[in-house]
Structures are given as C-alpha cells and as structure tokens.
Amino acid sequence: MRATWLTDIHLNFLRPLALQAFYERIASEQPQVLLVTGDIGEADSVVRYVTELARLAPIYFVLGNHDYYRSSIAAVRGAMERLDESATWLPAHEPMRITPKTMILGVDGWGDARCGDLESTVQLSDWKLIDDFKKAQHDRDLRIEICRRLGGNEARALRDKLELSAAAPQLLVLTHVPPFPEACVYAGEPSTPPWLPWFTCIGTGEILRAHAEAHPEQQILVLCGHSHGAGSFKPLPNLEVRTGGWPAGVQDYGNPLVQQTIEV
Numbered sequence: 001m002r003a004t005w006l007t008d009i010h011l012n013f014l015r016p017l018a019l020q021a022f023y024e025r026i027a028s029e030q031p032q033v034l035l036v037t038g039d040i041g042e043a044d045s046v047v048r049y050v051t052e053l054a055r056l057a058p059i060y061f062v063l064g065n066h067d068y069y070r071s072s073i074a075a076v077r078g079a080m081e082r083l084d085e086s087a088t089w090l091p092a093h094e095p096m097r098i099t100p101k102t103m104i105l106g107v108d109g110w111g112d113a114r115c116g117d118l119e120s121t122v123q124l125s126d127w128k129l130i131d132d133f134k135k136a137q138h139d140r141d142l143r144i145e146i147c148r149r150l151g152g153n154e155a156r157a158l159r160d161k162l163e164l165s166a167a168a169p170q171l172l173v174l175t176h177v178p179p180f181p182e183a184c185v186y187a188g189e190p191s192t193p194p195w196l197p198w199f200t201c202i203g204t205g206e207i208l209r210a211h212a213e214a215h216p217e218q219q220i221l222v223l224c225g226h227s228h229g230a231g232s233f234k235p236l237p238n239l240e241v242r243t244g245g246w247p248a249g250v251q252d253y254g255n256p257l258v259q260q261t262i263e264v
Ligand SMILES: [Fe+2]
Pocket: 008, 010, 039, 064, 066, 226, 227, 228
C-alpha cells in the first residue's frame, strides 16, 4: 500500500492557488492513504483541511499544537471525533489494521517538560493561543505542570493502544511531538536544551521503548514532526523514529512538503 506522509504542513499559511498546487503535488504521489502527523492548520481551519485532504485519499492523522490555536484542546478534539469515516483522527480509535501485516495507531503527543533546560526563556505561541495554557502564560511552574499532565495523558493513551496491537508484525505509530530528544532535529542539528522541554514527549518515548523491548519480533516505525527538521533515530533494532521536516536553510511555513511515500 502506498502511504504518503505529510507533517507540519500549516496549510493556513497558503493562499488558494498555492493550496491547490500542494493538493496536486500530493495527488501526483498516487497515494492509497495519507499519513499526517499534525500541525495541519489552526482550530478554525483544521476540519476543512482534513476534509479536503480526505478527497485525495483516506487520511489517518494526529493533531499538532498549532491545530489547537485560538481554541481549547477539548473543543478541537470534540470536532475531530465528529469527522466522517474518510478522515480518521487516530487518538479517537483503537489500533486499525491497514494491511494484512500492519496496524496503525496514533496519539498527538505533547512537549512534556521532562528534559532540556526548564529555565528556558523560549516563549511558545501555544501559551497565548491555546485556552488551556492562558492561565499559565506568566507562571512557569504552572505551565510545566500542565505540559507534564498533558504528556502523561498521551503516554497512557499510547500504552493502551500498544497493548491492543502487540500481535501485529508491523506497527505504524503516528505522533506529532518527537518521543526522544535524539529525534528532535532542527536545521540538520539536534534541538538545543532551551527548546527540548517543549519539543520532546519523554512520556510517549518511555512507553514506546518499553513496548519495543517487550516485543522484539515486532517492527515499529514512528512518524512524527513538530521540530521542523528531518531526522531518523533508531533506539532499538525494532524501533525507528522518523522526524519529518525541511532541510537546513529551506523555508518551512508556507512551503509544505511531501515527506515521503512509503510502502506499507
Ligand atoms: Fe509545526
């Protein structure tokens, strides 16, 4: 099955003609399914974009932090649960079999403030633009607490989905936030300590590593994005994390790429 992977396409930055050209670029891959690892648009546009993408091929996706901008996490997730069956927001579903050997599952993931420099002065737009963070905009400790709670929820959801898919020979896991600091890449370099707390989900990484160790016969491919730099990290022989993004020096916002078309 030809599966075309997109991440961090931020389609709200495109004018109509550029958007149409990007849809044509995706169609030229002749995908049988689309795999999209978040940051598709913003809260007021993400339903429209996933519906349009689903006209090209059935879409399996997770959301990124930008998809919640100008709304709340609960409101956007509610809208995802009401999509029709051509667009599958994986967090709302149990693992699904997409080929005789391959199961797919996904969680959004969240930067869970469990690595890097917690004294970091990096300011994320998330804290101003997502309702859940507004009360913590000027309170670092509360912000860290919220990030850790969100990351913990994602890790538990991932653990439950992995338990249900242990028998599949191949597993495809979609998530937005890199689950290991080594998978967090920007402009060809590892992300630096001030960025890592917000760009890595340590909780989902712990769950993935434990599952892969317990099931050495299962091949697990994790697709993620968020850090906007392309990279690959293989913490175990049966676990590969591929981060999608742009080469160093190439414009990211307003310049969406097809990451890869893979055979699954
Ligand atoms: Fe992004």
